[in-house]
Structures are given as structure tokens and as C-alpha cells.
Amino acid sequence: MKIKLMLGGLVALVMAMVGGSVALAETSREAIAERLAPVGSVCLEGQDCGTAAASEAQAQSGAQSGGGEVDGATLYSNIGCAACHDSGVAGAPTLGDTQAWASRLDQGTEALYQSVFNGKGAMPPRGGSSASDEEIEVVVDYMVAEAE
Template identity: 50%
Template sequence: MKSKLIMSGLAALGVMAGTSSAYASDAARDAMAERLAPVGQLCLQGQDCGTAAAPAAASNGGDSIDGAGIYNRICMACHETGAAGAPVRGDEAAWAERTEQGFATLLEHSINGIGAMPARGGNPNLSDEEMEASTAYLLEPVMDVPELGGSDEAASDDVAAAEAADETVSEEVVEADVAADEEAVASAEDASNGGSGLDGEALYASTGCVACHAAGVAGAPLIGDADDWGPRIDKGIDELYASVFNGLGVMPPRGGSSASDEEIMAVVDYMVSQVQ
């Protein structure tokens, strides 16, 4: 009798344990399903996506670009010294007429080039956003720079103001820019570079080398000055090439340009030919 009671009790406990285990298993499965549920739903363009919305695109505003760093690598050689007539950063008198044109026009000049300054400061690899950031850094001391990457409406207003201000630019400034461009083109057409197939004189102007070597900026040897070039030529042409490839003194590597090795060597050959 006692044995039957024990067996009955064990059977009842087994049923209860099985029921509890089933409940526990259901709860565990529900919790696991919730944890494994996707956090979002992929919705392709053209599909009926219901209330699904595409995530906002990550912002890459101009403030994430190091405008000061780009300026120090590419722009400072001229805009800290005034080489080739470049307005010096922070010189309000030099910038007065230019800032009246508005930021949009000055940015356009930075991107497309003006006068002796080549497009994008001589580095065609710089993006429009990088040019905007470096130009903003250059202009901060002398004008109120608009928010980088601003709305199209704000940009349109700036362009309209710049176009209106352009009408006040003197004819002398325009004629000087045109004359400088025509002189550069004429020089490029007449130049040759010792059979290398590259026009060293044209490259000398287009890569921005003229800005420093035509004025002796920061100790740069003057083009055509035998006294300046004599000790350098004595070191050998390979040493001259290496100085440009790697940078020397305040001159950045490759003169701050993206010219190929062959183009850089053609520029060096041209400058050396002017004193031999």
C-alpha cells in the first residue's frame, strides 16, 4: 500500500514537472525569438514599403574636413607671402575688393583658378568640399564665412550677391588677369623640353611652380638666376628631382601638385635649362 502511494506521488510530480517544463520552454522560445528579431526591414526603391522609411544618410559636412591642414599643405606658400600677387591671409586691405564679391565667387576662383593661381591651387585631386573648407579657413580672418555645406537656397542667395558685386570690379583688374592668362598660353605654345615629349614650361606654369620660383618666395631659387641655381645644379639632376619629389624647406612634396614623376622631371629640366 505504501509502495503504491509513493509511486502515485512520483507520477504526479512528473506530470507537474513536465507541464512546468513545457511552460518554461515556451517562454524561453518567445524570449529567444524576440532577441533574434531583426531591428529593421529592408525596403528597396520601387517596392510597396508601407510605413518603412529609409535611414537618413550619414552627414559628411564641411566641418569634418581639415581646411587648415589643406591650406598649410597647398595654399600657404603663396597666401602667407603674397607670391605672384596672392592676397595674404588676414590682410584686410588686400582682400577688401575680393570679399565684396562674396564667398561663392571666391570659392569658384579657388576651384577654377584665377590669374597666376592654377585651378584647385595646383592639386586637381582636391574635392569641391575640400576646396570649400580650405577657402573658408583662408577667408575667416577677413569676412563672415557662411556655414559649410549650407542649403541650396543660401548658396543661391550668395551667388546672386556675388554676381551683383562682380559689376564693381575694376576693368584694370580684369585686364590684368586676361593679360596674365594670355602670357601663360603664349609661353606654353613657344616652349619645348629637350625631346622628352612633355612641355616643361607649360607644366611649370600649370602646376603652380611659377608662384614661388618667379618671385623667390621663401628662398626658392629664381627662374633664370644662375647664381641661385649654380650650387643646386652642382649636386646633380637626380638630387634636384629628389628635392621636388620629397619636398625641401617650406616647399611641400611634389610642389603641392599631383603631377606625375615624368611631369615633375620635365619642370625641373625646364628650370635648369634657363640657366645653362
């Protein structure tokens, strides 16, 4: 009788261990998948890359504020300029850094507009956005004003 009881306990122990290891394996798989999840993505020229969503959000914010023009600071954040110009990624001059902007300001704002329209260095045309010419000019004017 004691042997049956011991065998029953042993079987129960093995079952608990197997069940626990399966749950642990599932948790580990989930944790590994979470750790290995991509933190970003690459956007190639010609792909939407989320700019449509940003443009839609911008249009909605304009509609919510009475349909008036959106200011340069708002556009700077909404169309993605801040992503590089806040931190200086890939050599982008940071917003408000007078020294970094000095040589660019000497060229005049029309040259700055063209740099954004056509792209320059690591910056793709239009900064990778779908902003209109007018919106880009508003953002450039805002950035120039911050650098002066």
C-alpha cells in the first residue's frame, strides 16, 4: 500500500514539474519574442511609411483648431523634423543652435527651402514627409527664427 501511495505521489510530482516547465517555456518564449521585437523600421523612398497618418492627424488638428494655419512649431513636431533636428541625428543642425545654423543662414532662406525640397546629406527630400511647399516654408522659417 505504501508503494502505491509513493508511486502516486511521484507521478503527481512529475506531472506538476512537466506542467510547470511547459508554462515556464511559454512565458520564456513570450519574453524572448518581446525582447527580440524590432524597435524600428526602415522606410524606403516611394513607401507610405506612416506619413499619411501624420498628414491626416495634422489635417484633423487643423480642423479642430478652426481650420486655420498651423504654426511652425506644431508642424516641426508633426511632420517629423524634430526626430533629427532635436538630437542632431546624422549631422542635422539642432534647433536653436546658432553656431550650427550660421553657415546655412548665410545662404538665405530660399536655399534652405530648396535643401528641404530636394534633400541634403542624410535628409531625404521633404525630410521624408508629404508636407506641402507652404508647410515646409513655414517650418524652415520657424527653424531659422529659432537659430537667430
